[in-house]
Amino acid sequence: MRILVTGASGFVGCHVVTALLEKGHRVTAVARDPQRASQAPWHGRATFLAADIHAPGCAERLDASHFDAVVHLAWPGLPNYAALTHLDRTLPAECRFLGELVRAGVRQLLVSGTCFEYGLASGCLNESTPSQPVTAYGMAKNTLRGYLEILQKSHPFRLQWARLFYMHGRGQNPGSLLPQLDAALAGGQPVFNLSGGEQLRDYLPVEEVATRLVALLEHPGFDGIVNICSGKPISVRRLVEEHVAAVGGSIRFNFGHYPYPDYEPMAFWGDGTRFYHILNDSLRYSEHPLTGKPCL
Amino acid sequence: MRILVTGASGFVGCHVVTALLEKGHRVTAVARDPQRASQAPWHGRATFLAADIHAPGCAERLDASHFDAVVHLAWPGLPNYAALTHLDRTLPAECRFLGELVRAGVRQLLVSGTCFEYGLASGCLNESTPSQPVTAYGMAKNTLRGYLEILQKSHPFRLQWARLFYMHGRGQNPGSLLPQLDAALAGGQPVFNLSGGEQLRDYLPVEEVATRLVALLEHPGFDGIVNICSGKPISVRRLVEEHVAAVGGSIRFNFGHYPYPDYEPMAFWGDGTRFYHILNDSLRYSEHPLTGKPCL
Numbered sequence: 001m002r003i004l005v006t007g008a009s010g011f012v013g014c015h016v017v018t019a020l021l022e023k024g025h026r027v028t029a030v031a032r033d034p035q036r037a038s039q040a041p042w043h044g045r046a047t048f049l050a051a052d053i054h055a056p057g058c059a060e061r062l063d064a065s066h067f068d069a070v071v072h073l074a075w076p077g078l079p080n081y082a083a084l085t086h087l088d089r090t091l092p093a094e095c096r097f098l099g100e101l102v103r104a105g106v107r108q109l110l111v112s113g114t115c116f117e118y119g120l121a122s123g124c125l126n127e128s129t130p131s132q133p134v135t136a137y138g139m140a141k142n143t144l145r146g147y148l149e150i151l152q153k154s155h156p157f158r159l160q161w162a163r164l165f166y167m168h169g170r171g172q173n174p175g176s177l178l179p180q181l182d183a184a185l186a187g188g189q190p191v192f193n194l195s196g197g198e199q200l201r202d203y204l205p206v207e208e209v210a211t212r213l214v215a216l217l218e219h220p221g222f223d224g225i226v227n228i229c230s231g232k233p234i235s236v237r238r239l240v241e242e243h244v245a246a247v248g249g250s251i252r253f254n255f256g257h258y259p260y261p262d263y264e265p266m267a268f269w270g271d272g273t274r275f276y277h278i279l280n281d282s283l284r285y286s287e288h289p290l291t292g293k294p295c296l
Numbered sequence: 297m298r299i300l301v302t303g304a305s306g307f308v309g310c311h312v313v314t315a316l317l318e319k320g321h322r323v324t325a326v327a328r329d330p331q332r333a334s335q336a337p338w339h340g341r342a343t344f345l346a347a348d349i350h351a352p353g354c355a356e357r358l359d360a361s362h363f364d365a366v367v368h369l370a371w372p373g374l375p376n377y378a379a380l381t382h383l384d385r386t387l388p389a390e391c392r393f394l395g396e397l398v399r400a401g402v403r404q405l406l407v408s409g410t411c412f413e414y415g416l417a418s419g420c421l422n423e424s425t426p427s428q429p430v431t432a433y434g435m436a437k438n439t440l441r442g443y444l445e446i447l448q449k450s451h452p453f454r455l456q457w458a459r460l461f462y463m464h465g466r467g468q469n470p471g472s473l474l475p476q477l478d479a480a481l482a483g484g485q486p487v488f489n490l491s492g493g494e495q496l497r498d499y500l501p502v503e504e505v506a507t508r509l510v511a512l513l514e515h516p517g518f519d520g521i522v523n524i525c526s527g528k529p530i531s532v533r534r535l536v537e538e539h540v541a542a543v544g545g546s547i548r549f550n551f552g553h554y555p556y557p558d559y560e561p562m563a564f565w566g567d568g569t570r571f572y573h574i575l576n577d578s579l580r581y582s583e584h585p586l587t588g589k590p591c592l
Contacts, residue, residue: 087443088391095384130426136446143439147383150432 003217004067006030006053007074008046009037011171012112012164015210016071017042023214030062030074054093059100069108069217070101078137079173081116081263086140094140095147102148102155109148110217113163113225115202115270116263117142124233126271127163127225135263145225158223160216165229165270169206181240185249193257197237202229202269215279222278229270299513300363302326302349303370304342305333307467308408308460311506312367313338319510326358326370350389355396365404365513366397374433375469377412377559382436390436391443398444398451405444406513409459409521411498411566412559413438420529422567423459423521431559441521454519456512461525461566465502477536481545489553493533498525498565511575518574525566 003020007013008029018041020027027046031037034050051058053074064070076090077083098109116138117131133139148159168178177194184192212228237255244251260266299316303309304325314337316323323342327333330346347354349370360366372386373379394405412434413427429435444455464474473490480488508524533551540547556562 082446084391084395084443084446087439087446088388088395091439092384092388095380099380099384130428132426133442136443139439139442143383143387143435146429146435147380147432150378150380150383 001068001217002026002028002066003069003071004028004030004062004064005046005071005073007072007112008042008048009033009040010073011169011173012167012206012209012213013073014040014042014171015169015206016073016213017046019207019210019214020071020217021045023218028067053097054090056096057100059097059104062101064101065105067106069110070106071213071217072098072109072111075112075141079175081135081137084136086136087143091140091143094144098144098148099151102151102157106157108158108160108217110160110162110213111144111148112213113145113161114138114141115163115165115227115229115268117145117163118268120265122265122267123269124231124271125227125268127227127274158221160219160222161225162213162216163225163227163229163270164209165202165204165227167204167206167209172206177236177240178243181243181251182247185244185247185251189251191252191254192240193254194240195236195256195258195260197235197240197253197255198266199236199260200233200267200269201236201239202232203234203239204228204230212275216275219278219281222281226274226278227270227272228275229272231270231272233267233269297364297513298322298324298362299365299367300324300326300358300360301342301367301369303368303408304338304344305329305336306369307465307469308463308502308505308509309369310336310338310467311465311502312369312509313342315503315506315510316367316513317341319514324358324363349393350386352392353396355393355400358397360397361401363402365406366402367509367513368394368405368407371408371437375471377431377433380432382432383439387436387439390440394440394444395447398447398453402453404454404456404513406456406458406509407440407444408509409441409457410434410437411459411461411523411525411564413441413459414564416561418561418563419565420567421523421564423523423570454517456515456518457521458509458512459521459523459525459566460505461498461500461523463500463502463505468502473532473536474539477539477547478543481540481543481547485547487548487550488536489550490536491532491552491554491556493531493536493549493551494562495532495556496529496563496565497532497535498528499530499535500524500526508571512571515574515577518577522570522574523566523568524571525568527566527568529563529565 003025008017009031017029029046030049030051032052116135117133118125119132119134131142133142172179299321304313305327313325325342326345326347328348412431413429414421415428415430427438429438
């Protein structure tokens, strides 16, 4: 398939472009910063386009109708989930950009959603759990999804909305938990401060996230929301302890140094069942109806 | 109180400005169209300012910090609830305008929300019912409320979010049900086409809506969401039959000519309890803490 990927030099984007190339797809990678893109693992293998997708008219310049699908991962301003700019700047720019793509003829759109769409709902969250976001980021993504669902009625296209849970792996923001822990281990720090650590979360390696997004994209018919998650709750305490054991390090954890975040519940994880149903379903198809290429 | 009212020449705005003037408040009425404002019932009694509130910098020009409160009723593009412009144009412009008001020092903001924030929830809806809007209009209002609630954390102000249900009365859009019925009666039409008519809705006279909004505004402490509703479900069939009886007309109803709308449930009405609690509470106060004037 000919695939356009936005946010291609970001954490998830780098892995998705790589995974797409490994499956033989022709990828055009879009990112704002050519310098950063030149350091991406896919550099030299994917076509690179430097563009600010939020600039008016960008969708037209991308000639989006020539692609079989668009994977839209770009989203500025993270990980500050509370910033109002998610709502008053990014959201309208996203509506405009994706609206232009669809009106230009894009037939399949895979967009990264977020577990923050669920808001303060606790426990095992499936795609039918009402979305009640409380963060500006979660609200913006949730409203963008609503916008696209309404747009589908007048301009039919396939919308694959992938709700990403927590991830870890190469290329992650240095301010995230595990990169900070790695830095502390590398620096020989004796103590690592963190929250109480008892909160239950859902983590996937980013490579697995990328593999799943590619599988969704290759599915010839799936349209809708799907959790991209492990389906297995794990405490932050166990996560960091297992990480230290896996890399053979040693450090003392100072649990309770930071308060628990107020923008998410103490315990939530994703129900991953729908993804597996989609995957099983797609195995019934031998080739993609548009490209004629093998699917999975 | 010195009060700024946006959307002052609209259906609800005309009645709210009139009700405020009758209570002795000093009102500055804002609307885009001077011609339309010159025909408003409050013309000559309220200070009029012609302004497009969605134009950048409008909040600054309004000198909003000089008002004790802002009643924000303006919202373009109604009654087309499905238009994507609610989300990609109006919503960001609303965020900007109201954000500017608050940053300019407005301490109290009464904003019209909508029963469409509840989406397809059936039955008696109270303010704690999860908001799951399905229309572009409902999503935009719901997201604007979330935006303002987040803004309150960094810029404390009182947010009075009044969820309006169905209304009828003088100045209503001629395309609405009862004005169309009145036109048919006045034209001597023998038959009036409408939907099945069995759907249950919640209607208030617009004068009562205005009275309630003024009571909210005068309450010295209320902050939050409140339904503005009758609390009594009534079928559209009964509504139109009672209306014809009240005006002494005669017409045959052709129920079932139009389909039921797909953007709202068959039966929903508001729980009006919270408004009455607020009203009872405010009767405990003899005067407004800011103005020193009698409250109710």
